[in-house]
Amino acid sequence: xxxxxxxxxxxxxxxxxxxxxxxxxxxxxxxxxxxxxxxxxxxxxxxxxxxxxxxxxxxxxxxxxxxxxxxxxxxxxxxxxxxxxxxxxxxxxxxxxxxxxxxxxxxxxxxxxxxxxxxxxxxxxxxxxxxxxxxxxxxxxxxxxxxxxxxxxxxxxxxxxxxxxxxxxxxxxxxxxxxxxxxxxxxxxxxxxxxxxxxxxxxxxxxxxxxxxxxxxxxxxxxxxxxxxxxxxxxxxxxxxxxxxxxxxxxxxxxxxxxxxxxxxxxxxxxxxxxxxxxxxxxxxxxxxxxxxxxxxxxxxxxxxxxxxxxxxxxxxxxxxxxxxxxxxxxxxx
Amino acid sequence: xxxxxxxxxxxxxxxxxxxxxxxxxxxxxxxxxxxxxxxxxxxxxxxxxxxxxxxxxxxxxxxxxxxxxxxxxxxxxxxxxxxxxxxxxxxxxxxxxxxxxxxxxxxxxxxxxxxxxxxxxxxxxxxxxxxxxxxxxxxxxxxxxxxxxxxxxxxxxxxxxxxxxxxxxxxxxxxxxxxxxxxxxxxxxxxxxxxxxxxxxxxxxxxxxxxxxxxxxxxxxxxxxxxxxxxxxxxxxxxxxxxxxxxxxxxxxxxxxxxxxxxxxxxxxxxxxxxxxxxxxxxxxxxxxxxxxxxxxxxxxxxxxxxxxxxxxxxxxxxxxxxxxxxxxxxxxxxxxxxxxx
Numbered sequence: 001x002x003x004x005x006x007x008x009x010x011x012x013x014x015x016x017x018x019x020x021x022x023x024x025x026x027x028x029x030x031x032x033x034x035x036x037x038x039x040x041x042x043x044x045x046x047x048x049x050x051x052x053x054x055x056x057x058x059x060x061x062x063x064x065x066x067x068x069x070x071x072x073x074x075x076x077x078x079x080x081x082x083x084x085x086x087x088x089x090x091x092x093x094x095x096x097x098x099x100x101x102x103x104x105x106x107x108x109x110x111x112x113x114x115x116x117x118x119x120x121x122x123x124x125x126x127x128x129x130x131x132x133x134x135x136x137x138x139x140x141x142x143x144x145x146x147x148x149x150x151x152x153x154x155x156x157x158x159x160x161x162x163x164x165x166x167x168x169x170x171x172x173x174x175x176x177x178x179x180x181x182x183x184x185x186x187x188x189x190x191x192x193x194x195x196x197x198x199x200x201x202x203x204x205x206x207x208x209x210x211x212x213x214x215x216x217x218x219x220x221x222x223x224x225x226x227x228x229x230x231x232x233x234x235x236x237x238x239x240x241x242x243x244x245x246x247x248x249x250x251x252x253x254x255x256x257x258x259x260x261x262x263x264x265x266x267x268x269x270x271x272x273x274x275x276x277x278x279x280x281x282x283x284x285x286x287x288x289x290x291x292x293x294x295x296x297x298x299x300x301x302x303x304x305x306x307x308x309x310x311x312x313x314x315x316x317x318x319x320x321x322x323x324x325x326x327x328x329x330x331x332x333x334x
Numbered sequence: 335x336x337x338x339x340x341x342x343x344x345x346x347x348x349x350x351x352x353x354x355x356x357x358x359x360x361x362x363x364x365x366x367x368x369x370x371x372x373x374x375x376x377x378x379x380x381x382x383x384x385x386x387x388x389x390x391x392x393x394x395x396x397x398x399x400x401x402x403x404x405x406x407x408x409x410x411x412x413x414x415x416x417x418x419x420x421x422x423x424x425x426x427x428x429x430x431x432x433x434x435x436x437x438x439x440x441x442x443x444x445x446x447x448x449x450x451x452x453x454x455x456x457x458x459x460x461x462x463x464x465x466x467x468x469x470x471x472x473x474x475x476x477x478x479x480x481x482x483x484x485x486x487x488x489x490x491x492x493x494x495x496x497x498x499x500x501x502x503x504x505x506x507x508x509x510x511x512x513x514x515x516x517x518x519x520x521x522x523x524x525x526x527x528x529x530x531x532x533x534x535x536x537x538x539x540x541x542x543x544x545x546x547x548x549x550x551x552x553x554x555x556x557x558x559x560x561x562x563x564x565x566x567x568x569x570x571x572x573x574x575x576x577x578x579x580x581x582x583x584x585x586x587x588x589x590x591x592x593x594x595x596x597x598x599x600x601x602x603x604x605x606x607x608x609x610x611x612x613x614x615x616x617x618x619x620x621x622x623x624x625x626x627x628x629x630x631x632x633x634x635x636x637x638x639x640x641x642x643x644x645x646x647x648x649x650x651x652x653x654x655x656x657x658x659x660x661x662x663x664x665x666x667x668x669x670x671x672x673x674x675x676x
Contacts, residue, residue, distance in 0.1 A: 113569055
């Protein structure tokens with residue numbers, strides 16, 4: 001997959017903000033990164049680590065402090081804005097729901113860098129727009145106004161606009177924010193497909209760790225001004241995730257690839273039983289500060305029955321009390 | 335569909351134009367108007383004089399003002415992505431007012447008084463030059479400030495603040511001026527379509543045509559700006575350059591019209607909304623001509639109403655545009671579904 005010349009090559013890049021006198025504020029760097037066509041790369045990192053600043057710099061929306069960005073072998077700062085627009089398209093978090101725009105007009109705006117001075121669409125433009133609509137399945141709401149769309153529909157439309165811009169690199173800034181879980185999964189799947197089937201390089205920033213782990217070809221993990229790159233699996237195994245998101249009360253479970261709330265443990269309890277019932281009982285106990293073990297402690301809980309007709313027995317100091325509601329079990333223990 | 339709408343608007347313009355020429359203190363039958371317009375030799379001398387010297391220039395002025403203010407209003411609404419922006423938001427009209435106030439209220443300066451009294455208020459070159467200078471200076475100030483600003487919202491706030499400063503300067507001037515001078519200034523602020531004749535009409539026509547053409551040629555830029563500065567930039571637009579172009583043509587339109595006719599409100603805010611609702615589009619290639627058509631109709635109708643058909647009185651045009659324009663603005667705020675968000 002990683003053959004030939006990279007599409008995007010970032011060398012010793014320092015990003016940040018220039019403030020006239022004080023010389024500016026460095027947000028991240030120096031970074032050296034590269035990206036190939038057909039790759040979906042997820043940029044992950046805690047809030048405020050500089051993800052958006054990096055994306056904006058790569059997109060040419062803000063000047064870099066040091067270093068170079070090359071796209072298709074050409075230096076970004078040497079390209080004119082219309083030229084950049086033919087190489088990079090964006091989906092931003094900016095609100096676009098104004099201006100009486102309907103969906104089709106918005107997607108057609110993607111052709112902006114390719115059309116003449118009056119913005120008339122040629123046959124070829126129309127074909128590319130039609131393809132963008134087809135790939136994103138936005139045809140059902142073409143004639144609707146932007147302000148009547150849901151967040152998920154709006155995000156798809158903005159992606160269609162970026163596709164219509166027909167650039168080798170598409171950058172999306174937190175495209176899954178504000179979406180419900182099915183829409184998030186749908187969008188990530190779509191991005192993954194587009195990267196593979198249309199050979200696009202797609203760079204997104206996101207907080208959807210589990211989705212990123214499943215969909216990304218590579219992850220750029222950003223923290224404390226540095227970026228660690230690698231396959232999702234590599235970054236899980238070498239502990240980079242745990243390090244990047246290291247905060248009190250959060251535990252990265254390398255077994256499942258998810259973050260867990262780290263509960264404060266007050267008691268130990270022995271649990272007998274198995275299956276779904278035992279699993280969810282464990283979760284409830286853990287949330288209430290009980291560490292569940294297989295070794296005998298002063299406290300024993302026996303789980304029996306089917307998930308539909310459960311029974312819990314708490315054994316303590318030779319007394320045995322049985323319960324049919326989990327809430328009662330927890331009440332008894334607390 | 336659009337062709338039908340355009341045809342209807344064109345027919346409305348012709349009707350309103352003819353009525354505007356026919357009605358007034360002296361009633362001239364439409365038939366006679368047509369005759370006078372197409373074969374002046376055979377026409378009644380008095381009617382010919384009235385039509386040629388008064389009514390026709392006034393109707394033409396109404397057309398130019400309607401086009402110019404509507405297009406500049408549309409540009410401001412798009413640039414600032416704000417439904418209540420109009421030609422006056424940048425303080426250009428205020429600048430023109432300051433220029434006029436300076437001339438009119440510089441109490442007792444014999445020259446200015448003499449000029450005004452001899453030539454009348456609205457036809458005076460002195461007023462026109464003062465007003466143009468005021469508008470141009472404000473525009474240069476705004477452009478100079480805005481070229482160092484990244485965010486269009488900040489440009490908008492700066493414009494509104496400059497307008498405020500300018501108006502308070504005018505107020506200070508009024509406070510220290512003699513009542514009769516203030517009256518002259520007040521009458522100027524009521525606006526007037528009459529009094530723009532001959533050379534002045536030609537100059538106004540050139541100004542409005544140039545401004546509208548610049549606007550039409552930048553329609554693609556304005557389409558991109560609908561998505562906001564960042565998206566516009568990502569599509570290859572140089573936002574600062576586009577902003578200069580748009581502010582420049584707005585200044586030309588609003589400044590020029592204010593110079594010749596005084597400040598005329600509401601048309602600039604209301605017409606773009608009507609155009610968007612009627613043509614149901616956001617494409618400026620359609621909206622700009624639509625604004626010209628609708629603005630022309632509305633301005634001619636306002637002028638007709640101002641003449642109070644059958645009476646000798648002529649109401650100030652600014653009062654009528656406000657009467658017609660304000661309900662439209664209310665309708666926008668209360669929010670017809672089509673206009674939600676803009």
